[in-house]
Amino acid sequence: MFSKFQKATDKAMVFLQRKALSTLYIPKRKLHMAMNTPTPKVQLLYDLCKSTFTPSGFSSASSQPVHKLCSLLDTFGPADVGLKEESPDDDQGHGFFGLNRVTRWSQPITFLDIYECDSFTICIFCFPTSLVIPLHDHPGMTVFSKVLYGSLHVKAYDWVEPACIKESRQPGYPQVRLARLAVDKVLTAPCSTSVLFPKTGGNLHCFTAITPCAVLDVLAPPYREDIGRRCTYYMDYPYSTFGNGAQISSGKEEEYAWLAETPPDDLYMRQEAYIGPAIQI
Numbered sequence: 001m002f003s004k005f006q007k008a009t010d011k012a013m014v015f016l017q018r019k020a021l022s023t024l025y026i027p028k029r030k031l032h033m034a035m036n037t038p039t040p041k042v043q044l045l046y047d048l049c050k051s052t053f054t055p056s057g058f059s060s061a062s063s064q065p066v067h068k069l070c071s072l073l074d075t076f077g078p079a080d081v082g083l084k085e086e087s088p089d090d091d092q093g094h095g096f097f098g099l100n101r102v103t104r105w106s107q108p109i110t111f112l113d114i115y116e117c118d119s120f121t122i123c124i125f126c127f128p129t130s131l132v133i134p135l136h137d138h139p140g141m142t143v144f145s146k147v148l149y150g151s152l153h154v155k156a157y158d159w160v161e162p163a164c165i166k167e168s169r170q171p172g173y174p175q176v177r178l179a180r181l182a183v184d185k186v187l188t189a190p191c192s193t194s195v196l197f198p199k200t201g202g203n204l205h206c207f208t209a210i211t212p213c214a215v216l217d218v219l220a221p222p223y224r225e226d227i228g229r230r231c232t233y234y235m236d237y238p239y240s241t242f243g244n245g246a247q248i249s250s251g252k253e254e255e256y257a258w259l260a261e262t263p264p265d266d267l268y269m270r271q272e273a274y275i276g277p278a279i280q281i
């Protein structure tokens with residue numbers, strides 16, 4: 001009898017405890033602390049971005065926030081954002097011989113939006129081999145890029161200031177503006193985070209996937225067409241194409257290019273849902 005009563009009491013206690021727990025709101029971060037599990041890196045990234053950026057840029061003029069963000073991003077691998085590394089042999093998981101040549105090369109770039117607000121965007125681009133994001137700019141923006149896996153060729157320019165512009169003499173040809181090469185290298189994971197600023201570090205860049213690869217990007221502030229932060233695409237021409245007219249040192253021609261605005265190619269991109277660790281906002 002006692003044992004029956006005891007069992008009933010125990011059951012009632014368990015029920016009441018569960019009921020109490022179910023109505024008790026515990027923020028995810030505190031839950032992680034209580035359970036002694038580390039806070040997901042993507043949460044730390046969100047928290048740091050939130051305290052670093054405002055809708056018009058950095059909340060402080062110090063270079064400290066850039067270093068902090070780079071240090072954190074440097075530690076990211078694919079698993080931290082719910083990705084599995086693609087190897088060159090199983091590009092997009094189809095295998096080298098798993099698809100015919102046409103299908104294999106027609107895999108899109110996958111875009112994963114992790115978080116976006118007026119101050120910053122956190123997102124991921126997953127590239128199959130050989131796909132390209134053409135030369136484009138980031139007006140007034142700072143962009144942090146961390147290659148999570150694979151190899152990516154980056155070519156990036158900054159505008160020569162003051163602006164050096166050549167009007168075309170032939171109708172139908174656009175004007176060109178002089179830019180200086182800032183980056184021309186292959187980034188292979190694991191590697192450190194790259195940063196471009198509004199006027200330095202290669203604000204206009206082009207990405208070409210050497211192998212299947214993924215890039216985690218933080219853009220601050222995000223693109224916003226209604227206030228002039230729109231993405232413009234460019235073609236680059238060797239310095240010699242448009243001859244002299246710019247005061248550059250002799251022998252340095254290779255470091256310069258003329259950029260002409262071009263309509264965006266049909267970028268072969270598909271958006272997918274982010275399935276990595278959730279962010280507590």
Ligand SMILES: [Fe+2]
Pocket residue numbers: 136138143205
């Ligand atoms: Fe970009």
